[in-house]
Amino acid sequence: MWVLAGLALAGGLVGLVCGIVGTTAPKGPTVAARVRAGRRLAGRDQRMARRTRLVGGALAGVLLWLVTGVFVAGALVFLAVVGVPWLLAPTKSATARIGKLEALGDWTQRLANVLRLGRGLDEALQISRKGCPDEIAAEVGDLVDRLHVGWRPADALRLFGDALDDVTADKVVAALVLSAADRGPGLAQALDDLAESVHEEVSRRRAIEADRAKPRTTMRWMTIITLGVVGAGFLIPSYTAPYGTLIGQLVLAVLAVGFVGVLALMRQIADTKPVPRFLVADPRSAVTLASRADVEGAEVSA
Structure with a gap:
């Protein structure tokens, strides 16, 4: 018991000294680095999920074709496994923006x-x-890093706007670019007004997204019900027998193409169409800035 108490006391003293003096251990990654790593990991997971759906859809399609003898049915299963997650998934781009x-x-x-x-x-x-x-830690981190290595503020801010890629963000970036060129007073008040304007824009976009959620829900339920009916129909041989003929498969293919077309059209209607940006640089200067940013990114990675 006394040994355990002594060990606990020694451990507490060591922890206290380390907390006050510090250690030589390397610092952990910054917020921006963690955000970039998270985005790379998310992209890798998405690619893996797409490959898994492709392989699973192909296997399920071939299996159904061999069991039923209806090639179009197998093709539809493959399309359903690959395309339904895309059709049913909520549009995440608008939420991220x-x-x-x-x-x-x-x-x-x-x-x-x-x-x-x-x-x-x-x-x-x-x-x-x-x-x-x-949400913007990586973009702000890149902006500050470019300023540290001697970039002109206007060029660094323009690349910051390109990374955000939003017309509302262009208003903030334009104010900062103008202030970087002419160090006059009033920037703080202008940014205050812009911050209020950005928050109002966020409220409006959220209201629009709430309205767009209604057709997405309709599309989701229509797809689930239709797939349920089709799946139940294939369990009844007498119901699916007419589709085993050449004419039946052609009719099934036409119906499937029409149904998928309607779903794709509904998703396109419910999707977000971003407003074109106004802070667009000259193409030649944009290529130069992008090349310089790529070179610096490669140096940082190395």
Whole structure:
């Protein structure tokens, strides 16, 4: 018992000293690095899921074709396994854009508060990296890193706008670009107004997404009911016997193509069509900036 108490006391003293003095262990990854790693991992998982669906759909289609003798049925099963998850999945791009836009509004408000403390724009941008929302942590981190290595603020900010890729974000980036070229007063108040405008835009987009969710729900239930009826029909040989002939398979193929076309059209109607950006650089300068960013990214990775 006394031995255990002594070990516990020694461990507590070691932990206290390490907490006060610190250790030489390397620091963990930054928020931006964790966000980039998470995005790479998510992309890898998506590619793996697509390959799994392709293989599973092909096996299920061949199996149904061999059992029923209806080639079109096997092809439909393959299309269903591959395409139904895409048709039924909610449109995540709009949700991600809204999340980024909300994070941009919070970051813009914080940047305005830092500028009110008498900081310069470059220093305020560097300070804003700390506590930056995770949704735009990678973009803000890249912006600050480019400023650290000597990029012109206007060029770094333009690439920041390209990374966000949103017309509302262009308003904030345009104000920062103009301020970088002409260090005049009033930027903090302008960013305050822009932050409020961004938050209002977020509210409007969320209301629009709530309305677009209704046709998506209709499409989802229509697909589930139709697939359920078709699946139950294949369990009854007398019901599916007419589709075993050549004419029956042609009719089944036409009906399937029409049904898939209607679903694709409904998804397109319910999908988000982003407003074109206005802060678009000259193509030649854009290529130069992109090449420079790629070179720096390769150097960082190496």
